[in-house]
């Protein structure tokens with residue numbers, strides 16, 4: 138289980154996260170929705186210790202993390218794979234070289250399986266990032282994370298910047314990955330429609346706080362004004 142207990146983070150005089158808590162079991166998908174700049178990416182970075190929280194606790198499989206403990210954070214980053222908003226690939230290496238970079242050779246044995254999960258064809262692997270589409274770069278970036286066999290996967294805006302078809306492919310990929318690896322996923326997003334299709338739980342952040350937490354069904358019928366605005370936005374987009 139991955140548990141955040143009352144995480145708070147202030148930058149200067151700006152309280153970005155104010156006592157944010159969530160619980161995620163393996164096999165579940167938790168979507169975190171919220172307006173731009175509300176602190177969604179900061180929340181993911183606190184989990185893996187890239188931004189240490191000011192207060193609150195992160196628990197991963199009954200172990201409390203300490204962002205100051207570098208040795209422990211290396212193991213945390215192995216258990217919790219963060220897939221960044223922009224595909225984090227090295228331009229001067231092919232996709233294959235990117236996937237192999239810094240990886241123990243025995244882990245590469247599983248590469249074929251992960252390529253299948255994300256539907257990334259093997260011929261693409263000899264190309265450089267600049268020679269493939271943004272969607273393909275994103276897939277390669279997910280495979281890079283999967284190769285480390287995380288128990289929890291943190292996706293930062295996986296469908297942003299993708300066309301509707303690639304969006305569906307990405308959602309199918311997240312479903313596949315959760316089913317096959319039985320990992321737990323936190324997906325940070327603006328994409329309400331994907332949240333409704335995929336989420337076990339939806340969390341809505343506003344002004345640093347959790348203002349809604351529940352199932353997609355309860356999100357759609359919520360009277361909470363921002364939840365309604367998010368859902369109405371989706372309906373408008375649909376028509």
Ligand SMILES: Nc1ncnc2c1ncn2[C@@H]1O[C@H](COP(=O)(O)OP(=O)(O)OP(=O)(O)O)[C@@H](O)[C@H]1O
Pocket residue numbers: 148153171172173174175176177178179180
């Ligand atoms: N390292 C940092 N130092 C100072 N301020 C930061 C840092 N990282 C993020 N912030 C600030 O924290 C706030 C939340 O940023 P964050 O990137 O989490 O937003 P977000 O919800 O992910 O937005 P978007 O949907 O646009 O990606 C912003 O005001 C941002 O400027």
Ligand SMILES: [Mg+2]
Pocket residue numbers: 177178179222293
């Ligand atoms: Mg962000």
